[in-house]
Amino acid sequence: MRGILPLHLDHLGFAAHGRPLLQGINVRLEAGARTIVLGPNGAGKSLLLRLCHGLLAPTEGKVNWGGGDMLAPDVVGRAQAMVFQRPVLLRRSAAANVRHALALAGMPWRSRRDAALDALDRFGLAHLARRPARVLSGGEQQRLALARAWAVRPQVLFLDEPTAALDPAATLAVELAVQEFHQSGTKIIMTTHDLGQARRLADEVLFLSRGRLVEHASAQAFFKHPTSPQARAFLAGELVS
Amino acid sequence: MLRRMVLAAALVLAFAPARAEDRFITIASTTSTEQSGLFNHLLPLFTQATGIGVRVVAVGTGQALKIGQQGDADALLVHDRAGEDKFVAEGSGFDRRDVMYNDFVMVGPKADPAKITGLKDATLAVSKIAAAKAPFASRGDDSGTHRAELRFWKAAGVDVKAAAGWYRELGQGMGPTLNTAAAMNAYVLADRGTWANFKNRQDLTIVVHGDKALFNPYGSILVDTKKRPADKAADAKIWHNWLTGLKGQAAIESFRINGEQVFFPQARQ
Amino acid sequence: MDLVAAFTTALGLVAGFDAELLGIVRLSLLVSLSAVILAALVGLPLGAALALSRFPGRGAVVVLLNAFMGLPPVVVGLGVYILLSRAGPLGPLGLLFTPGAMILAQAVLVLPIIAALSRQVVADLWDEYGEQLRSLNARPWQVALTLLWDGRFSLVTAVLAGFGRAAAEVGAVMIVGGNIKGVTRTMTTAIALETSKGDLALALGLGLVLIAIIAAINGALFALGSWAKRSAG
Incomplete structure (x- = not known):
């Protein structure tokens, strides 16, 4: 498998209706370290993630993967996953949601079942495999989204x-899952x-x-x-609130 | 799952054989013959004798002639002599033969506001209707009956196009026109067969009949064979001959609606 | 005219298992279900494609499609008649005045309904699922299939709407089928015929039978749907 890191954001900017929402982002993110934005x-955090992930096209600058190597777009695409604030799950069972992602990733039909169960098991969802994804609790849904990414x-x-x-309990489960990915x-x-x-997760x-990378x-x-x-x-404000 | 079941059900339906009938012809005819029940009487006899099924598309005479012109039927059984002759003259069909006649009857409300009950002159009757401005329901659909009705207005010198209010052009078949006439207590020109078989009469009754001018002849015409498959044309010829032959004529003779004869065989042997 | 008579007639028709009536019911279902399946096979992918693609003039196509939901059956019948007539381009097929012609006409009638409603369903789902599916690198056809399947409960309603329209219409099948006894006579053309004969009780009786059949089909699919929904969330 080709490594797609590091990720280099080169004068990255994004404007909507002529209003700049992100501008002049220059940064290089290496493999390994957990990066917390x-x-x-309104500072542009979610926007930055979407630009990096390729869900939005930058209006300025570039998102470069692979440290200068030319990588095919679908190699880059396949090497990434994203978990959203509100998990978007399909109207089918938990296991079928994972199998669907595997199918889109090109995994042969025969291997999907076991791979899906393995992923569910890793995030403590094996017993819910056949349950409709949409009736799971919020925490279970987010763990399912993580299992799908996994x-x-x-x-x-x-x-x-x-x-x-x-x-809090579901938050803890998600943080443990993030650690699992990291490890x-x-x-x-x-x-x-x-x-x-x-503080717990960041390296x-x-x-x-205001749309700029300050630190x-x-x-x-x-x-x-x-x-x-x-x-x-920001740190002071957050601490007192 | 759901989709699969619906699909399965539909496939079963789709591939189940439709009614088997290998050999059949299509004839375009008028609503009057179909709705009177005449075909229900004739067709089983013909099919039994020849093994040929007959599919009847029952429309107004004007539309039947059009269907023939397009080559979408093998033979016609219609009633508008002028239209039939034109059809043959332009080469759309050939070998037009007299088959039978029935007659038109003037139907109207029992109260009879135009005072025409018992008249033997249909032209006089329509001029009285016009004079009384009594409601009149017209087919208005370019059917044989409609064309016949227009001839009476013309003979009576009444311009129905200018008639305000009382003359209603419906643009409907015989049955719907009778339904409407019954609902608005209007006079209406109908063929006797459809009237005899019509159930929703309400306050309507026959007011004028027996005028020679109300005579309504039906003709059978074969559609131009170039427009039809060869086997159909041959079977249509068999139908044409049967209908105008002894057996067909006898079958027409024996047809009754509630004990009443409404079609009279007329083919010259 | 008497509603009681109509109900009595309807009950008599059903209880009598009249062979001719059964044939008419069977043909009506055959024609309308086949038409709806045909229309769904074309309309669902078409609706999804319209929801997901962007091209110049797309807005006009969507407006036109929505407008076509109200196509008059008689006009569709006439168009198909001209197409299938011996003198028309598809004349050699010999389909006119056969159930095949009726299926074609009803499919044309129903296609815009299924396509327009499924376009709406898929477009709404795309708003919800778009980012996630792009994140999963779904190709356009995979997106279409995923959304059609996830919208299946709404789409069943779209297809049922199409079926209702097909089963209820009389104008198109009358023209292209010809209401030939035993061959192309459906519930609706039979009702029109009995109305013409002034036998309003029989016509209404047939109408009640038709309504009962459509209600039964809807009920069955509804039950199936809620069962499937319970098991799929």
């Missing part, structure tokens, strides 16, 4: 506020509102404010000594 509401063995996993709608070598790029979660932080630092450095006034205010 932080910033106030099944396709991505090199990079994007997570956009994956626990924003979940209770298996998947690059994590995740946005969150929850600073505690960021490095991208801090966005890119290791987690330790960012939380102890934020260099920008925006980040200091």
Whole structure:
């Protein structure tokens, strides 16, 4: 399998209706480290993830994968997965949802069943395999979305506020799942509102404010000594709220 | 799952054989012959004798002639002499033969506002209807009956196009026209066969009949063979000969509606 | 005219298992179900394609398709008649005045309904699922299949709407079928014929039978649908 990392964002920008929402993002993200994207509401965190994942096309600059190697778009596409704030599950059983993703990833029909059950099992969902996905609880649905992502063995996993709608127990389960991905070598790029979660999970932080990348630092450095006034205010504000 | 079951059900239906009938001809005829029940009486006899099925498309005479012109039927049984002659003259069909006649009857409300009950002159009757401005329901569908009705208005010197209110052109078949006439207590020209078999009469009754001018002859015409498959043309010829021959004529003679004879065989042997 | 008489007639027809009536019912179902299946095989992919593709003039096509949901059956019948007439382009097929012609006419009538409704269903689902499916690298045809399957409960309603229209219409089958006894006489053309004969009780009786059959089919699919829905969420 071709490695698609590092990810290099080259003067990346995005404007809608003439209004710039993201601009001048220059950053290089290496394999391994868990990258947490932080910033106030409207800073462009989700937008950044969508641009990286290829769901939106940048209006400025480039998203480069593979450190200068020319990679075919579908090689890049197949090596990524994304988990959204609200899991989008199909009206079929939990196992069938995973099998569907495997089919789209090109896995032969015969192997899908076992691969799907394996993924469900890993996230504690094996007993729910035959249940309709849409009747699962919010936490179970998000774990199913993670299992679906797991099944396709991505090199990079994007997570956009994956626990924003979940209770503490379900949040913990999602965080454990993220650790599982990390330990298996998947690059994590995740946005969150929850600073505690960021502290628990982050190896490095991208801090966005008003569509610009203000800080890119290791987690330790960012939380102890934020260099920008925006980040200091953000951390202070979040702590008192 | 759902889709599969619907599909299966539909396939079963789709591939179940439709009614087997290998040999058949299609004839275009008028609603009057179909709705009177005449075909129900004739066709089994013909099919039994020849093994040829007959599929009847019952429409107005105008549309029947059009169907023949397009080559979509093998033979016609219609009643509009002028239209039939034109059909043959333009080469759409050939060998037009007299088959039978029935007659038209003037039907109207029992109250008879135009005072025409018992008249033996249909032209006089329609002029009285016009004078009384009594409601009149016209087929208005270019059928044989409609064409016959228009001849009476013309003979009476009444311009129905200018008639306001009382003259209603319905653009319907005989039956629907009778239904409408019954609902609005209007006079209407009908063929005796359809009238005899008509059940929703309400307040309507025959007011004028027996005028020679109400005579309604039916003709059988073969459709131009170039427009039809050869085997159909041959079978149509058998039908044509049967209908105008002894057996067909006897079958027409024996047809009764509620004990009443409404079609009279007329073919010259 | 008497409603009681109509109900009595309807009951008598059903209880009597009249062979001719059974033939008419069978033909009606054969024609309308075949037409709906034909229309669904074309209309569902067409609706999905319209929902998912972007091309110049697409808006006009959608408007036209929605407008065609109200196609007058007589006009469709006439169009198909001209097509299938001996003198017409498909004349050599010899389909006129056969059940095949009626299936074709009803399929044409129903196609816009199924295509337009499924376009709406798929478009709504795309709003919900679009990002996820693109994230999963689904190709356009995979997206279409996924959304058609996920919209199956709504689409059954679209197909039922099409079936209802096909089973209820009389104008198109009358023209292209010819209402030939034992060959192309359906429930609706038989009702029209009995009305013409002034036998309103029999006509209404047949109408009640038709309504009962359509209701039974809808009921069966509804029951099947809610069962499937329970097991699929």
